[in-house]
Amino acid sequence: MPSIDQPVDNTDDKSDFVSDYLLYLLAAASDAASNQFHDTIRKAGLRVPEWRVLACLYDHDGAMITELARLALVEQSRLTRIILQMENRGLVYRKGNPQDKRRVHVYLSNTGRDLANDLVAQAQIHEATLLETLQNSGAEHLKPALQALLQKLG
Amino acid sequence: MPSIDQPVDNTDDKSDFVSDYLLYLLAAASDAASNQFHDTIRKAGLRVPEWRVLACLYDHDGAMITELARLALVEQSRLTRIILQMENRGLVYRKGNPQDKRRVHVYLSNTGRDLANDLVAQAQIHEATLLETLQNSGAEHLKPALQALLQKLG
DNA sequence: GAAAACAATATGCATTTTCATACACTTTCG
């Protein structure tokens, strides 16, 4: 038990603004919930944006760079480089579109697909556990509300 | 109307996994909602993490570096550098704790406080507008559910 | 059917970010 301590604030409860500010709550909740799973990601040898790309490709194999950037919530030039790295690691491959030679489509390799399957399964387990933890906390409203928000803002 | 186009997917609706994955919904919703306001931030000459720090200090003036890092959702060594920059710009100042000389407390300067007041006011307006847009979308459940989540995971 | 406008991806470069760890100080404990 520290003695000299009279910290400015050791809980968050005195706050006025941020603790009731929607944009903060969204960021903080995303952060808190995701961090739990990010250890799993890193143990699989991936960084978070790479996992996001893998998960998006799981649903949208063959997506274009631009689509994928939007889906995975990363800026395009950054995605280009992430994809190059993932290609070097054999997780994905790129293929030009012969109809429109500007376009580059990205596909999961077999290795990449195995990894994606594995991590998606783990993500679903983690999610189930998380939702269980959140029982009686209004968590049942969470997904629909978030989906509606995305709908309206998308 | 493009003709040669048979894109893999131009809406998000075919997806299986991510579009119903809580961690993705949280990240995407946070992203979508925040991006709206981030223009305001940049027009004020701040980058997003600086605004977060300012907002946290608005509530917790005098917080320690470590506390502030946790509140503002940034890694400690990064916060140290953000604070140094903000100090150089005259937005905040640092003050050692005489009782515990390891600790550094961060305070809003007058300039910083003015800016914080201004931006917090704008944030609240933006939030009100956003919530209005989200009427009948279950938005009224959003804050409580997020707060509960943070409570349980904090 | 050119020229201009637009679109998709890549890249150069300055800056930021991360990670590990150093450093200074404090608390604990034998």
Added chain:
DNA sequence: CGAAAGTGTATGAAAATGCATATTGTTTTC
């Protein structure tokens, strides 16, 4: 007390990031 363990902040260096823009290809317009 004094060594060891623990905390809080800073920093060096490698890597990632963002921004503006180049490059290449496509659509539109006249």
